[in-house]
Amino acid sequence: MSPSPWSRVLGAAALLTAIISVLLTAFAWPSVRSSVHDVPIAVAGPAAAVEQVTAALGEKMPDAFDFTAVADTKAAEQLILDREVYGAIDLTAGTPQVITASAASAQVAQVLQTVGAALSQTGTPGATVAVRDLVSPPADDPRGAGLAAAALPLVMGGMLTAILLTRMLQGSGRRIAGALTFAVTGGLAMTAILQFWFGSLGGSYLANVGAISLTIAATSLTLLGLESLLGYPGLGLGSAIMMLIGNPLSGTVSAPQMLPGWSGALGQLLPPGAGGQLLRSTAYFDGAGSTHAIIVLAGWLALGVVLYVAGGMRARRNDRTEAHDIPAVPVQV
Incomplete structure (x- = not known):
């Protein structure tokens, strides 16, 4: 096999440069430009x-x-x-x-x-x-580091669910059932680690499980829906939105009002931001201030189901079209 042309080497380097620049901007910009406003x-x-x-x-x-x-x-x-x-x-x-x-x-x-x-x-x-x-984190985690560190695993949990179930399971019902089942079991496991092992969460264990499970379900079903409708490009698009926009703009580490300009408000409209604020409410404030986050997460979950149904209907329509276009083969007697 002959070596690749030098133009392809330069193209690969340019692509990698663009990718690393986007990653740096997405994760560093909110922190570098953070300030107190409103x-x-x-x-x-x-x-x-x-x-x-x-x-x-x-x-x-x-x-x-x-x-x-x-x-x-x-x-x-x-x-x-x-x-x-x-x-x-x-x-x-x-x-x-x-x-x-x-x-x-x-x-x-x-x-x-x-x-x-x-x-x-x-x-x-x-x-x-x-x-x-007036309201401080538990004594075992006075800085609230555990909840802040949980922001990325929450996003990754939803993304890995969609990626693995797309590869491992066939059938829309089984994929949705798998995503919802993992949302519950993953919520039980993550909450137990954060609350009973690390001591980072207070409040009701079941309420915290609900917050984490709803976040995972909203993320995973949205990505499954995009994959059903658009294929692997849809899965990549959804993952990029959750990871490169939703996670840096979630405000879980600081606060939405600390992020630059409109980015904090945007982050609260995406599952990572809404999920982080919901978990903070259930863990430290007996659920107060959770209404907006629940509505956002429920909306994303519903959108994922709608996208999945639309993708399934499109696939069945394409199958019927292909079957109709297959020419009949004459049978010789």
Whole structure:
């Protein structure tokens, strides 16, 4: 066999360069360009004090926060527990206090701690600003590293399900049944590891299983549907969307509001982002704030079924057409 032409060598190098550039951009850009913008927080206290503090912070950290004014500490804490805000500034006791929820986002909690330093320069010289963590991860994983690390396996679980079932099983019903069965068994296994071994998750074990299983099912059925309709190119397209867009923009490691521009909102419309936020809600907030994520994941799961049915109907129609086009062979008697 003769060696390949040098033009093919250059073409292969160019293709690999393009691929590695896309991978680097997809995974590094959200982190490099991350910043605090429009992070929802509550401010509790008298109207005049709330207005003074929000104006001062708006000047020092423009566009960083989306403020919600509440009357007292209890109302601010309830907004945090309902996952409507990431934290609060409490002005009700005279001395400012910053309330964080590191379980919602460790990075946002760190940002809110810096707000205490900013508050010391806004009219209460020498005052000590206390910081209180209202909702923190379990003691065995205080930084929430396990949940952040689970983001990639959640995506890979759905992708590997679709790839392996496409190769191993024949029949649409069996592939869908296989995907749903693995979603449950994989959810049971992953949750047990994260919750009972690593100690990274709190809350109800079964609720966490449901969050992980729904994420795997939404991802795998979407990819199976694309493969059924478009063949292997559809499987590659779906995998690229989940891995190169969905995973980097999921916001599971930081928070959607920490990602640049519109990318955080886009990430929450894809299974990796919705799945990460759903698991955070079930693990740390008794399911509060999970409605949007459940709707997104259920929508992707339904889309996968529709694509799979459409692909099956297309295949049967093509089979009938090919059978009709086969010329009849005369039989000699």
